[in-house]
Amino acid sequence: MFPPSGLPLPGEILLITDELLAPADFLLHRQVATHLKASKVSKCVLISISEDIGRWKAVAQRSNINSTQYLDSGSLSFIDAMPIASTAIDGESSVPLKELFQKISATLIQLSSESGIDLLVVLDDIASLEWVGIPAADVVRFARALCALCRKLKASLVLRHHVTTPGEPDDIFKHLFQLCTYHLDVFPLSTGRSGTVSGQVALHCGPATLAPAHRLVPRSAAVHYRLSDTGSVFFDRGTGSGVL
Template sequence: MLQFPPDDLLACSRFFLLTDEISAPADFILHRLLAQKYKASKGSKVIVLSTSSDLDRWKTLASKSNINLGQLATNGSFIFVDLLNEAVLPISEPFGNAITRSLRPLYDMVETELSVADVDNRPLVILDDVSSLAWLGFSTLELSRFTRAVWAICRKSNASLVCRYHILDPAEPESLFQKLLQLASYHIEVRPLASGRSGAVSGEVCMHLGPSEPSPDLHLISRQAAVQYRLTDIGSVFFEKGTSVGVL
């Protein structure tokens, strides 16, 4: 059966830039990656930095894959950080009329957690998502430097980094997206159908080689050969382009 992501996606330290659009959100990819990681090795450490979903939603979706995030959190294998919590991104001293937040405590936390992680089990860091942090007022420079710094400690700890970015207008890529893309080993693209919504197909997935990866060691998926998917009550189903019933 066709599936995405492939089982070897997180087999070594890589930076995956995951982009999606309003009509084709990539939440299901993040939850599939989490499930794959723990099914491959329950001793792995996963750190989720989230602005998009609360912990209860992550627990509920993980339970559908028979993964108990509550238990994993208790033993320190799963770390969930709500980035909308002001205690996580504290407000700095006002400068004039501006109130700024600092990303430094978040970086320090990730560094501390990865420093005690088992590198042989290849930790996973999920940053969900950078675009929302931009909407909170962080500059392109701050966010690109923060992501670069987190990726540096991920490489040092043999960890993979999955960074989600919401594309508002595919025809006009934003500068932050361009900077993140330059860091990426691979770009995973979740897109709506060009022909519009279909009851049989929810969207399609592509995977491109990133500028920082000299040559591909994973199977690339072009837009012309995109893997299509349908979301269901219990997960997602993948199939080759144009092979689903009801798709021309």
């Protein structure tokens, strides 16, 4: 099964990177929907930096995911991060992203206090913080603090980072990779998008993993995927209909 089910586990950190020609929106929606369907004690905190809840619902509907099933669910807490982070952009705070972290921390601590809770945290997308003017060093500190908090609370954490220059890892990616347990690497075909293949996905082990519990997939043997009105389909290269 790809991507592996149960990824990430409580206390683990999954880094998802994507590129302009192969956005990983479908993986984020799949993560949230799968997690909330798993049990009655499943909760999710969705921290969106560049998109509001309306955009998330629109993407969910196009992906044939019933948005009312999870985005309007009482099991999901949505944090619109940009209005909060704007204080750092405007220079109104001496500690950039402090207010945002405090908001997230208060939400996670409150939810984790519930007995037997299974908590997933999704941050989409951390690259936008630097794009709007927050120094990379402050973005990295924020990421480290969030990772430490999630590990402490035994929450699963998914971080999405946009790759702007393929093949040239930026400083934020280098730091995020050092923090992650696994890295899902989403990228387009070298020949561009086709009618039968939307992109490729590889799974790498992060430095935080001592013994991988899932089958790793290098870029050289990346799994292909195809997006449709009914969701996403994964298949090994050369095995899909119409693929040589």
